[in-house]
Amino acid sequence: MLDLQLLRTDLDRVARRLADRPFNLDAHAFRALEDERKGVQTRTQELQAKRNALAKQVGQAKGRGEDAAPLLAEASAVNEELAALENRLADVQRRAQDFLAVIPNVPHESVPAGRGAEQNVEVRRVGTPRTFDFAPRDHVDLGAAVGGLDFETAAKISGARFALMSGAIARLHRALAQLMLDVHTREHGYTEVYAPYLVNAASMFGTGQLPKFKDDLFAVPRGELGEFFLIPTAEVPVTNIVRDAIVPLDRLPLRYVCHTPCFRSEAGSYGKDTRGMIRQHQFDKVELVQIVDPARSYEGLEALTGHAEAILQRLGLPYRVVVLCTGDMGFSAAKTYDLEVWLPGQNAYREISSCSNFEAFQARRMQARFRNEKGKPELVHTLNGSGLAVGRTLVAVMENCQRADGGIDVPAALWPYMDGVKQILPAR
């Protein structure tokens, strides 16, 4: 959520920058809403003050044993008028809130303007894609060759966009998550977190999935209580740790790492990435979350991105880093780096991590604050990034480490997690 104060004082500049996303901020509607709010609020508060004063006089009169009847009559009249005004005020405030809740974050000044992925800017490339002296297969064919990656059975059990892993592939998948958790906790200073996979609507609002992106979520009804939502990323439960909290300054930055499955409806992506396990309704991800002092959030973003990169480097996977342009960024982000891993099966770089600074956008929605040097509560900045998407990392390892015979050479970094298995050989 944007700062109301910012909209009041700098509406046109904000509207211009949001137009780059593109988002059309209706400045006229906002000003009209603001004017209405101001008028109703002022009159309501005047009447409330009057009511309070009268009530006090009644108390004093009764205390002196005087007749309070005239005062009571006046108070009743005030209350009648006040009730209508308070209703109107609540209505205007709700409309203002709804208006604010669907405005995306303002891109940081360093973010390039652009409409879509084509305008993203490459920052660096690390590693060189391997040249094969045979025709490289994609992970679906490799999975068929070694066994243990089964989309047909998953479709029987659940439907499209699910995978069933077994044997060495399932083990490799687990090994990847283990490696990531160990590196981030041991070397990057993150605290491991185990968090709920079902969250309430307030948490989804806090990180920005609600109200605008409900269609992307799986909702689980719970009768009278409304509904739970399956997390689309650990960002949601982990960032909401600090919702409605005031963190002492000396505890910042908070760094959390959390391995969870992620659930996405993928509404609107029909026909996209239908082959293989690039785009699934359920996938595992190791997520990095930082809660930081606003003065240091861009430092934090660079560091966090580096932490995610470290995993790719350790696995020897070639990748590149791109800054997302204004048109490709998520709703809540002020700046995002995507890490794209090289996939020989697609002959392309594909997203494997997304690292973002949300500045105070989520913090404002969550009322997540810290106590600054002056002892005053101030909104924190929140950051997160995949470190990494486990399913896609599995795909990348399979495709980049494949052998001519269809087997897979396990990267050395994973050996300690594989019970000494260094190659996954073709079945039969």
Place this chain on the structure above:
RNA sequence: GGAUGGGUGGCAGAGCGGUUGAAUGCACCGGUCUUGAAAACCGGCAAGGGGGCGACUCCUUCGUGGGUUCGAAUCCCACCCCAUCCGCCA
């Protein structure tokens, strides 16, 4: 699911329906004292919002939502959450 107790400021913890935005303690900030520190003492210290150039002033907020009342942290109703016990269960 049943029973009981409870949700108040950063924390702990008071609070006969009227001057309680809320005692007290801790924490925190400033000062006195001290070579320095501690202790002691004095003072300050909730958040969000409206209006005003400003001194300042007004409104809202005691789990949430309704209700009673001129007036609710205090009374009534519903719900949520937490604790403990019982039942069920991995």
